[in-house]
Amino acid sequence: MKTLATYPVLRHLLDENRQFALGGRGTTNHCPMALTALAAMGASAERLEEFFEHWHTHYSLPAEVSPHEVDYADFASCLGKRPMFAALQDCFQHRIAQRGSSEVVREVLATIPVAPATSAFHALIRLSYGLQSGHDAEIAAGLAALVVANFAIDIPMFATSAMPAISDRLPASSxxxxxxxxxxxxxxxxxxxxxxxxxxxxxxxxxxxxxxxxxxxxxxxxxxxxxxxxxxxxxxxxxxxxxxxxxxxxxxxxxxxxxxxxxxxxxxxxxxxxxxxxxxxVGAPALLPEQECLDNLKQANFRAQSWDYLFNQAILNNDDHAIKFTYTCSREYGLHAHPFHSLYQAAAMRMLDIK
Structure with missing residues (x-):
């Protein structure tokens, strides 16, 4: 990923994102995540500014003022309290400035349920993008979102008096x-x-x-x-x-x-x-094994587009999910063995509607 020194406009726009609420019109605030992905894929400063204005015009909601400030020692008291988002972001950002992001992330995630599904996975995703960009306010925003919208899943792994029909669960073989x-x-x-x-x-x-x-x-x-x-x-x-x-x-x-x-x-x-x-x-749809997917791609003579081409197409796209998904696929592509590379390219091409 390119550094913020290379993209000073990214830092400026992430700062400006503070004017937006945690949520958006019918969605969550994807703007900072999409901006970071665009910058990482090589978008120009002009394109970043253009996307910011697009989000501002079509999806953003103004930031809400929290009813009171939050002391860092009491951040866990904000669990599940969405109106406290702005105050908690301020609290975490101040603490990060004092102690560094690594310590604050470790302390917060050791105190609250990490709850990956919070805001349909977006809280953790926003935090990960904040860490990638090194932007304190975005790291603080991701942590604050995890706290105020916390969606912990508490399902018993063993038989209980309330659910006596459940035998102790066996782990899946894979x-x-x-x-x-x-x-x-x-x-x-x-x-x-x-x-x-x-x-x-x-x-x-x-x-x-x-x-x-x-x-x-x-x-x-x-x-x-x-x-x-x-x-x-x-x-x-x-x-x-x-x-x-x-x-x-x-x-x-x-x-x-x-x-x-x-x-x-x-x-x-x-x-x-x-x-x-x-x-x-989503109905737990029946799926082909991974190897059959790879075999089908091979039999169909799948021709992958280069990541440079896919990045260019994603940069031109105003769909924040297409932007983030393409970037994620490129990152995961580099972490897996060769046979799976085509799946990441094919998935990104599907998202970008490239035949």
């Missing part, structure tokens, strides 16, 4: 096996809701899901397996929620090094729960 168990057990059941988190909340209350959910597979490569499963799932379905699973896994990958070692396993467990719930929320 990530793919776990999602396959959910697909088989849920039978395509649909869930009502307009927003991603509304449907996920309905899944959490569903007795059938509680019974079929497998425990997290025992593997040292969990995030790699989740990433490969998610990109294959998106390539097959083009589903909007599964798109967020792809970008969410990448954000989790960025945050793991920031955590105390004892919290890393907890984040992986929380991520497994969040992704299983997200998958069920």
């Amino acid at each position: 990530v793919a096996d776990g999602f396959r168990q959910i697909a088989d057990g849920m039978g395509g059941k649909k869930f009502e809701g307009r927003m991603i988190t509304e449907k996920m909340a309905a899944v959490i209350r569903d007795r059938r899901f509680i019974q079929v959910l497998p425990a997290m597979p025992v593997t040292s490569q969990l995030l790699d397996e989740l990433a490969r499963w998610a990109i294959a799932a998106y390539w097959q379905t083009g589903d909007f929620t599964i798109l967020h699973m792809v970008t969410g896994v990448h954000a989790i990958r960025q945050l793991i090094p920031c955590l105390h070692p004892l919290r890393r396993q907890a984040l992986c467990s929380d991520a497994w729960l969040a992704l299983c719930v997200a998958y069920a929320s």
Whole structure:
């Protein structure tokens, strides 16, 4: 990623983003994340300013004033209190200026439920982008979003008096096996809701899901397996929620090094729960194994476009999801072995509507 010194306009626009609320018109505030992705892909200063104005005009809402200030020692008292977002962002930004972002991220994520699904994965995604750009206000915003919109998923892993029919859960043999168990057990059941988190909340209350959910597979490569499963799932379905699973896994990958070692396993467990719930929320569609996806691409004589070409197309696009997704695919592309490269390129091309 290019440095902020190369893109002083990025820092300026991220500063200006403070005038926008946590949410937007029918969405969350994607502006700072899209700006960072655009800069990383090589967008000009003029293009960054143009996108900022596009977001300002079409999607932004003015920042809300919190009812009172927050002392850092009391930040956990803001859990679930969305009106406190602005004050908590100020609180975290001041603390970061004093102690550095690494210490503050580690302290906050050791105190609250990390809750990867918060704001449909966007809180963690925004935090990861803030860390990539090194922008204190954006790091503070991601942390504040995790606190005030916290969407922790508390599903018992063992039989309880309230749910006696559940036997102690066995771990899935692999990530793919776990999602396959959910697909088989849920039978395509649909869930009502307009927003991603509304449907996920309905899944959490569903007795059938509680019974079929497998425990997290025992593997040292969990995030790699989740990433490969998610990109294959998106390539097959083009589903909007599964798109967020792809970008969410990448954000989790960025945050793991920031955590105390004892919290890393907890984040992986929380991520497994969040992704299983997200998958069920869209009907847990039956999917081809990853290798069959790769074989199908090969048989179809798939011709991948270069990342430079894909970046240029994404930079011209005003769809913030297309911008972020293309950037995420390029980053994950470099982390996986050769056979999976074509899936990341094919998925990005699908998102950008490139034939």
